[in-house]
Amino acid sequence: MSSSSSSSSSPPCPKKMITLKSSDGETFEIEEIAALQSKTLENMIDENCASTPIPLPNVKGKILAKVVEFCTKHAEAGADAETLRAWDAEFVGVEHAIVFDYILAANFLEIPTLLDLACESVAEMIKGKTPDEIRKFFNINNAFSPEEEEDVRRQNQWAFE
Amino acid sequence: MWNNLPLDILAKIFSFLSTESLARANSACRHWHRCGRGYLLSTGSALTWKHPPWFVAVPIRSLSACCYVHNPNSDNWHALPIDFLPDPVRLISPIGGGLILLRSTNTTVHQLALCNPFTRQYKRLPKLNISRTNPATGIVMLDPSRGASAPAFRVYVAGGMSDAPRSCGTYESTLEAYDSVHERWRIITLMPVEFAVRLTVWTPNESVCCDGVLYWMTSARAYSIMGFEIGTNKWHELSVPLADRLEFAALIRQNGRLTLVGGTCGGAVSMWELGEGEVWSLVEETPCELGLKLLGRKANWGSTKCVGTDGVICLYRDLGSGMVVWREMKDKGRWEWFWVEGCCSVRGKKVQNFPIRAVLLHPNLAPSHFPD
Numbered sequence: 001m002s003s004s005s006s007s008s009s010s011p012p013c014p015k016k017m018i019t020l021k022s023s024d025g026e027t028f029e030i031e032e033i034a035a036l037q038s039k040t041l042e043n044m045i046d047e048n049c050a051s052t053p054i055p056l057p058n059v060k061g062k063i064l065a066k067v068v069e070f071c072t073k074h075a076e077a078g079a080d081a082e083t084l085r086a087w088d089a090e091f092v093g094v095e096h097a098i099v100f101d102y103i104l105a106a107n108f109l110e111i112p113t114l115l116d117l118a119c120e121s122v123a124e125m126i127k128g129k130t131p132d133e134i135r136k137f138f139n140i141n142n143a144f145s146p147e148e149e150e151d152v153r154r155q156n157q158w159a160f161e
Numbered sequence: 162m163w164n165n166l167p168l169d170i171l172a173k174i175f176s177f178l179s180t181e182s183l184a185r186a187n188s189a190c191r192h193w194h195r196c197g198r199g200y201l202l203s204t205g206s207a208l209t210w211k212h213p214p215w216f217v218a219v220p221i222r223s224l225s226a227c228c229y230v231h232n233p234n235s236d237n238w239h240a241l242p243i244d245f246l247p248d249p250v251r252l253i254s255p256i257g258g259g260l261i262l263l264r265s266t267n268t269t270v271h272q273l274a275l276c277n278p279f280t281r282q283y284k285r286l287p288k289l290n291i292s293r294t295n296p297a298t299g300i301v302m303l304d305p306s307r308g309a310s311a312p313a314f315r316v317y318v319a320g321g322m323s324d325a326p327r328s329c330g331t332y333e334s335t336l337e338a339y340d341s342v343h344e345r346w347r348i349i350t351l352m353p354v355e356f357a358v359r360l361t362v363w364t365p366n367e368s369v370c371c372d373g374v375l376y377w378m379t380s381a382r383a384y385s386i387m388g389f390e391i392g393t394n395k396w397h398e399l400s401v402p403l404a405d406r407l408e409f410a411a412l413i414r415q416n417g418r419l420t421l422v423g424g425t426c427g428g429a430v431s432m433w434e435l436g437e438g439e440v441w442s443l444v445e446e447t448p449c450e451l452g453l454k455l456l457g458r459k460a461n462w463g464s465t466k467c468v469g470t471d472g473v474i475c476l477y478r479d480l481g482s483g484m485v486v487w488r489e490m491k492d493k494g495r496w497e498w499f500w501v502e503g504c505c506s507v508r509g510k511k512v513q514n515f516p517i518r519a520v521l522l523h524p525n526l527a528p529s530h531f532p533d
Binding site for chain 2: 096097100103107115116119120122123124126127128129130131134135138139140141142143144148152153154155156158159160
């Protein structure tokens with residue numbers, strides 16, 4: 001055991017970084033510890049596939065950038081729950097088309113915290129709307145046949161304002 | 162885009178919706194409808210407990226086209242049509258999966274059935290081995306088996322007056338149990354005749370099950386409790402605090418403990434919990450002004466009823482009389498008292514004031530699959 005007389009603090013361990021590549025060719029660096037929030041990435045890291053840039057053909061660059069931001073934030077030590085909740089609320093306070101992409105990305109990358117957050121925010125968008133308003137907001141085509149329409153109305157009529 | 166989301170993700174979104182929002186989401190498009198109706202909330206799942214139970218009431222002593230449900234999230238009433246029921250009914254108890262055990266009231270002979278007013282499903286239970294009128298009923302929920310799409314439960318029926326031609330008019334001493342897994346009734350045991358009499362004549366409500374014992378409140382002169390230990394088929398009696406001074410008394414289960422709710426003449430409604438050594442301890446009393454509001458112009462607690470489940474207890478009378486609710490506020494870490502206005506109108510249409518019988522139910526919009 002060698003004794004070292006150091007008057008300065010030892011250099012911090014270099015953080016292990018992983019590179020991710022989006023569907024449109026952009027690359028992003030993420031700390032390994034943050035990447036572990038994705039079960040998909042965790043599996044790849046465990047199996048030592050993480051030394052080259054990991055291609056993610058299902059996720060666009062614009063969204064991947066935000067996912068990296070989310071995972072990095074949630075991997076930070078010492079974040080208090082209150083502040084994190086507020087940060088999360090701002091993170092999903094975007095148009096539903098983007099939240100849709102977050103959901104797909106979180107599902108593909110298996111990030112349960114992001115998936116729950118995004119799903120809950122969509123539920124908030126649904127609450128308080130009539131079926132018509134829901135369709136308009138989410139741009140959904142009402143694909144019921146007339147018989148189905150009648151069936152559905154009978155089952156759910158009680159809930160319509 | 163949104164109408165093509167994988168069903169499991171859509172189900173996750175829907176799990177955050179309360180029942181009325183889910184009913185509206187179900188109506189948006191075919192894909193969402195399939196998800197909302199196809200993804201069953203399993204009885205033991207954590208999903209059910211995200212949302213508080215609903216108060217579901219059926220008018221008694223009259224043939225009603227609707228049942229009336231109170232939405233605890235928005236504090237308003239809805240009317241659900243129950244025209245799919247072939248007989249007039251009296252609610253007994255929820256049994257999980259959004260289903261309610263009830264009794265047909267168009268026959269005096271005890272005939273039980275299951276129904277879910279939200280999915281408009283109804284299924285009669287098979288006839289008892291021994292036909293009887295006015296027995297005491299008890300329910301025990303069982304752990305659902307893996308992958309089961311309907312809840313597992315047992316129904317116990319004790320006493321009653323025999324309906325068989327030879328022994329008509331005599332008290333029936335047998336206790337029968339129905340098993341939802343095997344779908345049949347079995348005679349379990351006999352009881353002394355005096356117990357059969359009490360369970361027939363003096364037991365208006367169904368039992369509460371705690372720690373493997375079915376407890377019934379009986380009201381012959383003074384109130385007392387009869388307990389049936391399921392494992393050993395043994396009967397015993399429990400005394401009730403203020404037994405001869407209570408004007409109404411009901412049993413509920415709260416925090417896994419047997420809880421007695423009762424009102425005294427000129428007094429408040431109190432709640433006692435049964436603890437170690439079968440000792441009752443006073444847990445809570447209704448605030449004076451809420452009690453008076455519930456009494457209204459009545460002089461006594463006589464027609465007051467009570468339902469309770471984990472986290473909420475409701476005292477009620479008629480549809481229009483309003484309710485006193487004691488609810489656990491999880492985020493505040495304490496219980497609070499509320500007044501809920503009675504149902505006098507639904508969507509602008511006036512509703513007649515009926516006496517009602519209610520249960521607390523976690524609504525399930527997904528149909529149960531009853532085996533044929």
